[in-house]
Amino acid sequence: MSAQQVSANADQDLSDLRYRMRHSAAHVMAEAVMKLFPEAQIAIGPPTEDGFYYDFEVSRPFTPEDLEQIEALMRETIAADRPFRGETLSRDHALERFSDQKFKIEIISDLPTDEEITVWSHHSWEDLCRGGHVDSTGKIGVFKLLSVAGAYWRGDEKREMLQRIYGTAWESQEALDAYLERVAEAERRDHRRLGRELDLFFFDPISPASPFFLPNGTIVLNELIGYVKELYGKYGYQEVMTPQIFNTELWKRSGHYDNYLDNMYMINVDEREYGVKPMNCPAAAILYLANLHSYRELPIRYADFGRLHRYERSGVTHGLMRVRSMTQDDAHIFCTSDQIGQEVNSFIEMLEEAYAVFGFSEMRLALSLRPEKRVGSDEMWDRAEAALEEVLETGGQDYTKESGEGAFYGPKIDFFVPDALGREWQLGTVQVDFSLPERFDLEYAAEDGSRQRPVVIHRAMLGTLERFMGVLIEHLAGAFPVWLSPVQAKIIPIADRHIEYGESVRLKLVAAGVRAEVDSGSDRMNAKIRAAQQRKIPYMLVVGDREQEAGQVAVRARSGGNLGAVSVDDFVAQITEEIATRS
RNA sequence: GCCAACGUAGCUCAGGGGUAGAGCAGCUGUUUCGUAAACAGCAGGUCACAGGUUCAAAUCCUGUCGUUGGCUCCA
The missing domain is CATH 3.40.50.800 (Anticodon-binding domain)
Incomplete structure (x- = not known):
């Protein structure tokens, strides 16, 4: 075995140990909660990237004092070093065993009838669980409860709001300290803190979730835009400018009125209704329609740095990462369906050139495939998905295929980059659209003189520039090149x-x-x-x-x-x- | 939108029924210095906003707004 293999195995062993420790810690935590809150309904409690959590339905939210008591009880159980044991139960037996636990009953009822039902216990406490524990509670290591948060049962906002307790567990005090230090370092890199310290931007309640860029931040933003424009020269884009506000007629035609109205700012003037644009695509379609186009002109690449406004629900906004007022390095490519592959390829080439300049190495690519609710023929989807997949395969990038995650109008490739805390943000995206050309009746004159439908490719390289700047600040810890x-x-x-x-x-x-x-x-x-x-x-x-x-x-x-x-x-x-x- | 916490000077925070506090930043003066903090003084506040309780509210209660951590959402 090579040294590399040995260390790979050691890494695997360590991550497996952490998984089992954290999973076990979640059980011990649930046991402690049940002691303090005998009426609690327990939901699920999995290990996570850095720790674990468990969801409970309780009569009142947990307080910091509750967490202390829960921690104390957990320490007792860990000190008692109770062994973990698993057993297999029949479905009826399991339902009986958890008869006063409604969430467990729901889980059991939803299991396929041929699935084995297992229960894992330590001492007298047991939980429905497929296993993956340390041998005994004494092997849980060093843990710490971190926070309480609300979470919906089964992630469904129409279901019960549960109380989730987050914790973390590590094999040693040093590993825990290192983790806490990582969190502290992430706080120092937080783009919101650096934005203030470096006088880049700020927020004011007078326009919630909408950044004000100070002169310093404006320089950074303009340099980013300048760089993108430079690349546009090289890659054959033409910049255009379009209005900010459009008569509702446009949004009805584009489908936004039916699908995106909740996220739009609407205005009434002269007894007519207008919508502030949340996206540039319909305006690009109007531009395309302004002239007749020949196949010789295609692909046409219109770049639009127009400012967009989207009403994001309160509670989802986050510094520069998710705002209500934004600018994207957006462009729309009008091309024939035969040109999809080369256009996407050329876009990814440009994107990789740019991301290398910023030092983003931890990028993740996702290919999102056709959702159930969609427009366009299966044949069109086959071709578009195949075109995107071929680009990814020949490019040799790692990517994940996410079925059903595509837009209703076409498949897409998204580019994700993590922030200081490891939370991923979508920056770049490239999306094939069959719907827009139909809705706006876009055409071009083909070689044989017939009128043909072009395809539209929506693409953003850095994505929303506010978000890009946020991720970049955290990536560089504020030390711009x-x-x-x-x-x-x-x-x-x-x-x-x-x-x-x-x-x-x-x-x-x-x-x-x-x-x-x-x-x-x-x-x-x-x-x-x-x-x-x-x-x-x-x-x-x-x-x-x-x-x-x-x-x-x-x-x-x-x-x-x-x-x-x-x-x-x-x-x-x-x-x-x-x-x-x-x- | 949901659960929870928070909101005091430009920033970071202390104070928690009875006169509004500190450090940094700012301003003024003195200092003119060789690779990460000279010294002194001054100024700075509707304690988010609106109601209520009280002789008295920054402090207790209610509501609103905003922010934060999650959840949900994210064409």
Whole structure:
């Protein structure tokens, strides 16, 4: 066996141990809850990525004091080191055993009749469970209860709201501490905190869930857009601009009025009803209709950075990650069905080029296939799904197929990237649409002179730019590469007599297109350096007598350390190169 | 939308029926300094908002708004 295999096996053993510990901890927690709340109805309690939870129906919500008591009881059970035992029961026997537990009865009743029913117990407490436990409660390791949250029974918002207790369990105190440290680090990377600290954006209740971008944040956003536009030049897109508000007629035609009205902001003016756009696609269709199109023109790629507004239910918004006012690097490609493959391929190529620049390596791809409720013929779906799948297969990317998850109008590929806490967010997406061309009666003149229906591909590369910026901030912990940094170089005069020289350095940098500022305050150099470090400014240029004398700047990098003095011209050349190459 | 917690100065937070507090940031002055915090002073508040209880409410109660953690949702 190779060393690699040994370590792979060790990883497997450890994750298996954690699974069993956490699953066991959930049982022990449920036992403790039942002791304190004998009337509790217990639902389910699985292990998770970092811990475990268990859902309960109780007469009142759990308090922090309850959690302490539950923890104390759990410690007793763990200290008593009760062995876990499994047994197989008949269906009737199981129903009888859990006769006062309505959720368990529902689970048993829903099991296929030929399924074996197993019960796992430690000491006198038992739970319906397919198994996967440590040998005894003493082997549960180090655990901690974390929080209480509401959760619907069976994830259905029409069913009972249960109380879920989250906990975490690890094989050692060190592993638990490391986990808690990871959580603390994630908090330090939280884009909402960094957004305030770096003066990027803020929120105000006057427009809930809608970010206000300060000058610094606007620079980052505009740099992102500038980069996307650069790629658009290379990949053959044309930018367009479309209105913000449309007569309801448009939304009825596009299907949004029937399918998306709950998420739209509606306006009544002159006794007519208008909708603020939540998506750009219908406007793209109107643009397409403005002219007759020949097959020779296709594919037509219209890029639209229009601002969108969606009413998101309260409780689902989250910093920049889920907002009500947003901009996407959205585009609509009008092409023949034969061109779907190459268009999707070219899009993914562009996306990978861009994501590599941002250092997103943990991307996940999902291919979402036809849902039950859909438009278009089976033959069209066959072709579109096959086209997307072929692109993924030939591209060699890992991806998961998610059946039934496609949009009603066509299949799609989504690109997910995790935030600081490991929660995944969809950024890029590419979606084939058979519906829009039908609804808007889009046509092109084919080679034989006949009128044909084009296909529309909706695609967003960075996706919603607000969300992209949020994920990017967490990914970089706020330390933007030079090209994205709001301030690229901070000039730090050591004493007041160096301000004038510092200003001359600034002018040279600004002339070269560099965002540079002079810190002309009366703080000591050390304090100015500290302030610049905290702002995560990539370069600090210290100027004192020596530099002024020699026409130099003493360069300090954000990453720490004095890089020594170089001539102003050399520094300008170096930083402009770094900006131009987005390195 | 649902369950829960939270909302005090620009930020981070203390205070919890009887005069509104700290640190950082800001402003003013002094200091002019060589690679992560000089010193002093000043200013800063409808304690989210609206009702109620009380002699008295930032504090207790109710409602509203917002935020956070989950759940549900997410073309």
